Amino acid sequence: MKTKTLSIHGKHHKKYSGNKELASPINQTATFYFDSIEEAEQTFECKNEQYVYTRGRNPNLEELEDKISLLEEGSFAVSFSSGMGAIATLLMSLLKSGDKLLTHNILYGSSHNLISKILPDYGIETNMMDLRDLYNNNSDTVGKRGAGYKVVYLETPANPTLDIVDIRELRRVMGEDVVIIVDNTFATPILQQPLLLGADFVVHSATKYIGGHGDAIGGLVVGKNKDFEATLRFGYMCEFGTAMAPFNAWLFNRGLKTLEYRMKGHCQNAIFIAKYLETHFKVGKVYYPGLSSFEDHNIAKKQMKYFGGMISFELEGDGNGTGDYKAIKLVDNLKLFKIAVSLGDTESLVEIPAIMTHRGQDISPTLIRLSIGLEDVEDLIEDLAQALETI
């Protein structure tokens, strides 16, 4: 089946109550009962697939997990209370004291904090570098940097500079033994399927494009190796208590049904706006993987179907050292674009990562990040034009 069909139907229609509902009912229950201790014992011995407790399994969560696993072409998925819940739980399940973790040096703020500040306290050695250097420079770098890492973690496109890391090349230089985790939040499986390019795990902040409407927080992990599911689900997620709520799973299931159409709309609007910004005399560098001027455009063309809905840019002459950045004035003067963290919503959003999502990190203080929504692109351009007029 094709992705549009899969994201609507998933593996099969689940019949929850026998009432033939088209939309799945919400299983808003903490626990599930047994008719006898014998039945309970059979379930606890894994001799049947009955549900026990929503912190471990729930039909709404399973419907979502089946669908995302199909879309990413994985063998299993586990849902979490948030993207950070997914990332932290997965990393803790894979890494032990003394293990080494390598990441790309541009990461979403909380992921960066988790990896650079929290994990080292648990004896995990973490190193950050520009992962593109691993294959762009010669193998000498690879030999020195690639050796001994248990896990490599990256976002591609990366938040907020949209760096694209070539996943196939990364697998080639790191070898088969290292576990590669790709945060696919920006691309979604509609634009890119990291497991088919050599990754072992995909993580999502479902809060973003998967939900698509900015109304629920959630996270997902999709894995290639089914044998790891029980460890992640029952050994870590269930014990850490990072489970997704049934209503959120229901919202994400609904979001998935229109994911492909929405992603195409975000991408169409974004390429239009990126080209508009690129030619505006008040705009400096534009970061968008779909622009031929973008550093990683050729890799993006190779591993992505379309180029996503996120754009970052700097204003011409900004960063002049006075601290009185034009970027702040521009953002304040936008009307349709709302100043907010998060992304992937129907509404267009704008932020300054150095002040908001990526505080304290090595990100240009004048970089502006746009999450291009699904409004009419002409209205979005008009809004950007009037704000650019004011600076």
Ligand SMILES: Cc1ncc(COP(=O)(O)O)c(C=O)c1O
């Ligand atoms: C790329 C990326 N990964 C992970 C997260 C964390 O997701 P959540 O906010 O759902 O915990 C975010 C949040 O902005 C993100 O942008």
